[in-house]
Amino acid sequence: MFAQKISDALYYVGVNDRKNELFERMISLPHGVTYNSYLLVDEKVTLFDSVEICYAEESIDKIRRVLGERKVDYMILHHIEPDHSSGIRQYLAVYPDMQLVCTQKAAEMLQGYYGVTANIKTVDEGEELSLGSHKLKFIFAPMVHWPEVMMSYEQTEKILFSADGFGCFHTLDGAIVDRQLNIEPHISEMERYYVNIVGKYGLPVQNLFKKLADYSIDTICSLHGPVWQEHKDRVMGVYDRLSKYEGAEGVVIVYGSMYLHTEAMAEAIACGAHEITKNVIVHDASKSDVSQIITDIFRYKGFVVGSPTYNGAIYPRVQEVVERIEHRGLKNRVFAAFGSFTWAGQAVKLLNEFGQRMKYDVVDPIEVKHAMQGTDDYNRFYSLGREVALKCKN
Ligand SMILES: Cc1cc2nc3c(=O)[nH]c(=O)nc-3n(C[C@H](O)[C@H](O)[C@H](O)COP(=O)(O)O)c2cc1C
Ligand SMILES: [Fe+2]
Ligand SMILES: [Fe+2]
Known part of the structure; x- marks a missing residue:
């Protein structure tokens, strides 16, 4: 399978899961779900998150086709729930020298779940990481919807890598970016995703919105569902309204x-x-x-x-x-x-x-x-x- 281009430097290397019938063994998936992962190629090669273990080979295959012999320098891990981390050892087998960039809480989870302790670089809120012409800034988002969650903001292309935030159920049936899609099925699956996965954490989501007010965002790359550009304001509106418990x-x-x-x-x-x-x-x-x-x-x-x-x-x-x-x-x-x-x-x-x-x-x-x-x-x-x-x- 092939990666799909989002911009000159950014590729989608995520996967569709059409098999799982119950997310978290509980929540129905009539239209499936994606596990998103993104590859940014600059002076440094950076992978943003990884995918569920059953799909790790598929994603690694996409990465290899972009990189050839080049190696991955950084893997940014925004969230350690196993839908995004259970394949980690397979990635490490292929790219053993890459640095794992995450919060201290995430590092504890990596050790506890997978025994992974080497090459971890923990970061603080607001810390920056230069990748060449691209530069990341880390924004912590505790309890959206796990404690270790962070997001990262890429300053050159104004991309927010938003972890599960602004995510939705539903596979990506060919296209990745919102303007190429009929987004209505994704929006209704976003509401169901929000309520069932994040619903308890209205206050942390509102706290996140306060932080994001300082950033000018052109693109949202979340861990589930489309890349949001044209409809990013609508999507943020969905999360805002639901997290305020407005009916x-x-x-x-x-x-x-x-x-x-x-x-x-x-x-x-x-x-x-x-x-x-x-x-x-x-x-x-x-x-x-x-x-x-x-x-x-x-x-x-x-x-x-x-x-x-x-x-x-x-x-x-x-x-x-x-x-x-x-x-x-x-x-x-x-x-x-x-x-x-x-x-x-x-x-x-x-x-x-x-x-x-x-x-x-x-x-x-x-x-x-x-x-x-x-x-x-x-x-x-x-x-x-x-x-x-x-x-x-x-
Ligand atoms: C297993 C079972 C337990 C019930 N327990 C009670 C009860 O504790 N108190 C009561 O007033 N009625 C009880 N009922 C009667 C129901 O509340 C009653 O049949 C009601 O009209 C059923 O409403 P429905 O037609 O909307 O199902 C029970 C009925 C069943 C089948
Ligand atoms: Fe999650
Ligand atoms: Fe997730």
Whole structure:
């Protein structure tokens, strides 16, 4: 396979992973993912990150075709999560003399995971490294989304090598740079990537934005997905909005339902919400992909959740959704709970307590014994949907 040129000096030597079905053995990958790596050829030859072990040979092959007999002088390691580092020993077998440039925390991980201790050059925040006509400056980005993460800014071409930051799921199907692509599928996979991988770390992402304000950026080279140039502002906007936990106008209704009593309530709520807004999404928690459910909850301001009582508790598939939301500390939502029970209701009470714990704007919950009965009941759920949607306007 061949490297692809991004500029006169910069090559893409990353890979597509079309095989892995679950990122971090948990998050679905319907459109695959890339592990990006970049090669900068100047007086010094610099490799920016490496790829997952199964793909190391493929990436090394691309590097060799660019370099021929030339060697790699530096490998910059921005992030040591194994999707970017597990192939390290294969790279070292080919380029044993290259210096590994990383943070002190990253160096500890390299030793702990791979026993790699030689030729490591640790750097500090703000330190610079000259590569010839190109010059790097290191920007630490702790907890975006691991503690050892740094980014580097290349001053001549104004490139930000951003680690996982501004990354997304989705393979690169031929083209690498955003202006050659229909970016919409990448943007929606960026939202799902952000929410599931980075979602808990809104504050560290906001701290990073404060640092990046000092830099003029023309190109973003992240570790997953396209190289961003034309659409870099939009992409930074996605990360900014999600890390501020801002929701757009709209309502997401998530429910679990074994015998369709709770589902009927969800339908009534959706109709009421639709009277006010076009943006209404209904998810059956037993069917929809949980990574997509929580992404939609991050997108919109209204969050309505329904569950039957199940062994004195919330229905497990719904419980999983609220746990993931609580774990990520999602803020600023208009919230309501609803559901069905038969002998001793608990689920709606527990869901309502979740909404209060999260300090949401909580609309009065509705719990019904058995099933909705007639128009009066229907209207109560319809009104609940309407009320939540109204509160989400502006
Ligand atoms: C395994 C199981 C456990 C249940 N546990 C409770 C319970 O603890 N308290 C209760 O009031 N109802 C309980 N129910 C009854 C359901 O809450 C009731 O059937 C409800 O209407 C189901 O709503 P759905 O049609 O939306 O699934 C249980 C039902 C099942 C199947
Ligand atoms: Fe990562
Ligand atoms: Fe990654």
